[in-house]
Amino acid sequence: MRKASFLSVLIILAMFITLSAWGQGKVITLKILDGQSTTDAGMEKLIDEALAKKYPDIKLDWDIGDWGKTFQPKMQQYLQSGLPDIMIGKGQDVPTYANLGVLANLTGKPYLKNVIPAAVGSGTVKGKVYGVVFNALYQGVYYNRKLFSDNNIHIPKTQAQLLDVINKLKSLGITPFETHFKDTWSIGNITMQFAINDVFNKYHNWGDQFRAGKVNFATSPEYRACYMYNKLIYDNTWKDDTFSMDQIKADTLMVQGKAGMKVSGSWSIQNFQSVDPDFDFGIFPFPNQTGNAKLIFEPNITIMVSKNTKYMEAVDKVISLIIGDKELAEKIFNLTKTASMLKKAGPTYNNPSQKDIDSYASKNMIVDANTGNTQLVWGGFQDQNAQDIAAWLQGQMTIDQILKAADSRRSASK
Amino acid sequence: MISLSKHKYVSRTNGLISKIIIQAGMILISAIIILPIFSIINFSFKTRTELFVSSPFSLPHNLYWDNYFNALYRLNIGTTFINTVAYTFISVIIIVILSGASAWVITRNRHKFYKFSYIYYLIGILIPFQALFLPIYIIGFKLQLVNTAYGLIFMYVATGISFGVFVMSSFISQVPIELEEAASIDGCSIFRTYFTIVMPLLQPAIATLIIMQSFIIWNDYLLASLFVSSGNLKTLNVNFQQLFSSTASDYSTAMAGIVITIIPIITLFLVLQKYIVKGIMEGSLKG
Amino acid sequence: MRNNVKNTVKNQAQYIVLLLPGLLIFTIGLIFPIILDCYYSFTSWNGFTKEVPWSGFANYIKIFTDPFALNAWVFTIKFTIGNTIIQNVFALLFAVIIDNIHFGKAFYRAILFVPCLIAPLVVGFIWTHMYGDVLPSLNSLLHMHINYKLFGSPRSVLTGLLIVNNWQWIGYWMMIYLANLQSIPKELYEASSVDGASFFSQFWYITIPMLAPAFTICIVGITLGSLRVYDLLVSSTEGGPGRASTSIIYYIYTSSISGRQYGYGSALSMSVLLVLLIIAIIQLSILRKREIQL
Numbered sequence: 001m002r003k004a005s006f007l008s009v010l011i012i013l014a015m016f017i018t019l020s021a022w023g024q025g026k027v028i029t030l031k032i033l034d035g036q037s038t039t040d041a042g043m044e045k046l047i048d049e050a051l052a053k054k055y056p057d058i059k060l061d062w063d064i065g066d067w068g069k070t071f072q073p074k075m076q077q078y079l080q081s082g083l084p085d086i087m088i089g090k091g092q093d094v095p096t097y098a099n100l101g102v103l104a105n106l107t108g109k110p111y112l113k114n115v116i117p118a119a120v121g122s123g124t125v126k127g128k129v130y131g132v133v134f135n136a137l138y139q140g141v142y143y144n145r146k147l148f149s150d151n152n153i154h155i156p157k158t159q160a161q162l163l164d165v166i167n168k169l170k171s172l173g174i175t176p177f178e179t180h181f182k183d184t185w186s187i188g189n190i191t192m193q194f195a196i197n198d199v200f201n202k203y204h205n206w207g208d209q210f211r212a213g214k215v216n217f218a219t220s221p222e223y224r225a226c227y228m229y230n231k232l233i234y235d236n237t238w239k240d241d242t243f244s245m246d247q248i249k250a251d252t253l254m255v256q257g258k259a260g261m262k263v264s265g266s267w268s269i270q271n272f273q274s275v276d277p278d279f280d281f282g283i284f285p286f287p288n289q290t291g292n293a294k295l296i297f298e299p300n301i302t303i304m305v306s307k308n309t310k311y312m313e314a315v316d317k318v319i320s321l322i323i324g325d326k327e328l329a330e331k332i333f334n335l336t337k338t339a340s341m342l343k344k345a346g347p348t349y350n351n352p353s354q355k356d357i358d359s360y361a362s363k364n365m366i367v368d369a370n371t372g373n374t375q376l377v378w379g380g381f382q383d384q385n386a387q388d389i390a391a392w393l394q395g396q397m398t399i400d401q402i403l404k405a406a407d408s409r410r411s412a413s414k
Numbered sequence: 415m416i417s418l419s420k421h422k423y424v425s426r427t428n429g430l431i432s433k434i435i436i437q438a439g440m441i442l443i444s445a446i447i448i449l450p451i452f453s454i455i456n457f458s459f460k461t462r463t464e465l466f467v468s469s470p471f472s473l474p475h476n477l478y479w480d481n482y483f484n485a486l487y488r489l490n491i492g493t494t495f496i497n498t499v500a501y502t503f504i505s506v507i508i509i510v511i512l513s514g515a516s517a518w519v520i521t522r523n524r525h526k527f528y529k530f531s532y533i534y535y536l537i538g539i540l541i542p543f544q545a546l547f548l549p550i551y552i553i554g555f556k557l558q559l560v561n562t563a564y565g566l567i568f569m570y571v572a573t574g575i576s577f578g579v580f581v582m583s584s585f586i587s588q589v590p591i592e593l594e595e596a597a598s599i600d601g602c603s604i605f606r607t608y609f610t611i612v613m614p615l616l617q618p619a620i621a622t623l624i625i626m627q628s629f630i631i632w633n634d635y636l637l638a639s640l641f642v643s644s645g646n647l648k649t650l651n652v653n654f655q656q657l658f659s660s661t662a663s664d665y666s667t668a669m670a671g672i673v674i675t676i677i678p679i680i681t682l683f684l685v686l687q688k689y690i691v692k693g694i695m696e697g698s699l700k701g
Numbered sequence: 702m703r704n705n706v707k708n709t710v711k712n713q714a715q716y717i718v719l720l721l722p723g724l725l726i727f728t729i730g731l732i733f734p735i736i737l738d739c740y741y742s743f744t745s746w747n748g749f750t751k752e753v754p755w756s757g758f759a760n761y762i763k764i765f766t767d768p769f770a771l772n773a774w775v776f777t778i779k780f781t782i783g784n785t786i787i788q789n790v791f792a793l794l795f796a797v798i799i800d801n802i803h804f805g806k807a808f809y810r811a812i813l814f815v816p817c818l819i820a821p822l823v824v825g826f827i828w829t830h831m832y833g834d835v836l837p838s839l840n841s842l843l844h845m846h847i848n849y850k851l852f853g854s855p856r857s858v859l860t861g862l863l864i865v866n867n868w869q870w871i872g873y874w875m876m877i878y879l880a881n882l883q884s885i886p887k888e889l890y891e892a893s894s895v896d897g898a899s900f901f902s903q904f905w906y907i908t909i910p911m912l913a914p915a916f917t918i919c920i921v922g923i924t925l926g927s928l929r930v931y932d933l934l935v936s937s938t939e940g941g942p943g944r945a946s947t948s949i950i951y952y953i954y955t956s957s958i959s960g961r962q963y964g965y966g967s968a969l970s971m972s973v974l975l976v977l978l979i980i981a982i983i984q985l986s987i988l989r990k991r992e993i994q995l
Contacts, residue, residue, distance in 0.1 A: 541977075
């Protein structure tokens with residue numbers, strides 16, 4: 001008797017699961033992998049809503065995770081079993097996966113007309129388009145505009161001027177830099193920002209030379225300087241707390257005026273404005289050794305398609321919705337507080353740093369982050385180096401040791 | 415006369431003071447242990463701004479239920495809850511049947527093959543399957559088990575059966591072999607003997623195993639995230655991890671999500687306390 | 702145990718049919734991956750490409766020269782030893798207290814046990830906030846200056862993790878000790894009281910020897926569990942700050958996936974498997990011997 005009831009329960013449950021997994025009738029379900037940044041959360045809801053209105057017969061099966069931690073592992077898995085139809089990653093992913101031959105060639109697709117040339121350019125490998133960029137981030141030093149103007153602090157262009165600013169802030173009892181080094185990725189990010197303006201501006205293919213053994217971290221005075229900026233910031237931030245403070249707390253302190261500057265990117269805007277929508281902040285590039293640092297522009301959300309997708313038509317419709325629907329695009333920009341790569345749609349929220357961005361743009365002082373990001377990959381290289389830097393700042397390793405450790409990862413840098 | 419009804423040790427003359435001290439100590443310790451859980455519940459009712467600004471010990475202004483609605487939507491509770499329950503339930507039943515069968519057969523037979531099987535199974539307890547994630551995925555994919563409900567259940571059984579055999583084999587001694595011999599003489603096949611005689615007698619073992627395996631599978635994150643990527647097959651914990659990382663700036667929703675997932679387990683435990691405790695105790699005594 | 706059931710072919714066949722499904726699922730699900738992993742450990746595969754280049758023992762040699770692997774092992778061993786001692790001592794202590802207490806037996810037992818019902822992933826997240834937000838604010842409430850940010854410095858992160866792990870598991874092992882305590886025959890205590898034995902000598906000469914089997918289970922269980930720590934780290938320290946709390950399993954993960962050295966990661970996991978086996982065998986043989994002696 002027992003056995004019979006056991007079995008019947010088993011059968012019922014099995015049926016239930018199979019049925020719920022089978023989906024409904026004629027709807028095409030596309031699998032989509034989304035490597036999100038912290039600010040992107042909720043983007044999928046907006047896209048689903050817009051999709052339901054325009055193409056109700058297409059549904060998206062979302063596999064969402066943090067880009068830094070899960071995009072690459074998931075891609076690694078999927079490469080074994082079959083990629084999802086659509087993959088949303090970052091600009092630097094396009095060369096990696098295009099070179100493995102697994103991405104669909106999007107050259108000539110009609111929806112590409114909706115984006116500015118830079119969006120297509122970032123996703124082009126060997127002349128063919130493999131990814132479309134949707135939005136972009138700006139990276140540099142965010143500063144409390146009111147604090148600076150009230151105390152007559154000028155935007156620094158050289159390291160010496162930066163030291164002046166630091167000292168001035170200290171004398172006012174304000175922590176010069178806001179940091180949250182608990183998130184090791186922030187260390188990796190700022191180090192690459194430094195490198196873009198100190199290494200990759202001078203040596204356009206430093207990465208290739210590095211892999212060829214012609215240059216090293218240990219013997220590069222420019223990269224050493226970049227690493228040392230980390231120490232400069234660490235010495236001028238809340239040292240005791242930075243390794244256990246999370247981003248919101250840190251950003252809150254900045255908005256409250258307890259810190260004056262933060263080396264970061266557009267992803268911080270969401271936090272700033274949720275603490276105080278009227279917080280007045282600006283942005284300037286972190287000064288480099290030669291006094292001519294440029295503001296960094298990073299192509300962000302990048303849409304890629306699997307070469308083996310069976311539903312190319314449906315995929316085309318979805319992508320043309322995301323990059324063609326003005327209303328949807330604006331909602332996403334306003335959610336994520338990022339800059340647009342679309343021709344006819346842009347963010348409509350109030351971004352106090354926009355005037356700084358426009359001013360640098362007009363002086364041609366903007367540089368694409370991918371000059372550095374595509375040369376030395378994030379996963380396995382930049383993030384590991386960042387962990388070493390964290391160890392060095394805490395006194396567990398010496399600077400020579402960590403530079404050598406970076407060199408030892410040479411083969412993992414592409 | 416020494417009163418031994420409740421105490422094992424000789425009562426001291428200043429027994430009362432030491433009793434009070436111990437009670438006070440235990441209350442303090444209980445408070446420390448509950449503190450984290452209290453904090454989560456507290457956080458889960460606060461708004462985002464309150465989180466940043468107010469002290470973690472202050473109670474929320476209002477009970478901000480929005481966090482719970484958000485968590486319910488993001489965690490896709492309807493589907494994932496049923497999924498997690500189903501995976502757990504089915505996997506545990508299969509583990510119970512198969513490990514009981516294996517343990518029984520191993521104990522009842524003296525051939526070397528069976529002894530070897532026992533050691534073979536036991537090695538499984540030591541294997542850190544976390545480190546084997548990619549080959550597990552590759553093999554799962556080659557067998558078309560990936561992204562299916564039965565594939566995940568297969569893996570739960572594979573990783574749980576070793577422990578099941580271990581527990582079951584300690585309890586087999588409770589099944590009088592005379593009953594089986596009598597059944598066999600009466601013409602019962604081995605199969606029937608197992609299902610109709612042995613399994614009912616293994617009730618305490620089954621109960622222990624069900625309890626211990628259930629919460630291992632319920633709390634699993636790794637295998638579930640590895641094997642299922644379709645939204646409608648996901649488990650609670652997998653969606654959790656999503657909530658943790660992608661709402662790094664909004665952890666009040668994550669807190670609400672945590673409350674939603676741990677409340678059923680804790681409630682179930684408190685309700686079934688007697689049986690669960692009995693099960694673990696008996697399990698450990700036999701082990 | 703003598704099995705008098707007839708040893709016919711039919712019976713033998715049925716025995717095997719009952720055994721086989723479990724054996725098969727176990728082999729396919731767990732053993733095959735080990736074999737595959739063993740194969741990968743001799744290659745320099747990066748986990749991505751189709752080509753799987755052979756590299757012989759290079760990975761195994763690398764384990765000995767890799768300072769990060771050594772660092773990961775050191776942390777893991779420290780964590781394991783810390784846990785084994787602390788959890789055992791406190792689990793036993795609480796078991797003894799609860800066993801003898803008048804009021805609130807079930808209440809305290811439940812409270813101490815509940816933390817182990819929460820997934821390690823969630824526990825890591827909870828405690829990150831405890832150390833980062835909740836506990837530090839105690840300082841202003843109680844006018845003290847204790848540094849609660851244990852996850853923030855490499856010197857304190859081990860302590861921080863030990864506290865978290867123990868918070869979670871002491872109750873679980875306590876249950877086992879409790880069960881065993883309650884099964885010690887009361888006559889033993891009565892007899893020794895009559896002989897004038899004190900509290901402590903009763904504990905030392907009766908309780909502890911009778912708990913020998915429980916010690917075995919708990920020590921082996923805690924050791925094996927600690928050596929495999931991973932989930933907890935993912936949602937709390939992520940191996941940091943720097944690399945101060947990278948366990949060996951966590952290191953395998955980072956080198957296999959983000960480090961894209963899948964071959965090396967496989968070699969590391971083979972070595973972990975070996976170590977676990979050796980430790981389990983050693984512990985079991987030592988502890989079983991003492992059980993028999995006592």
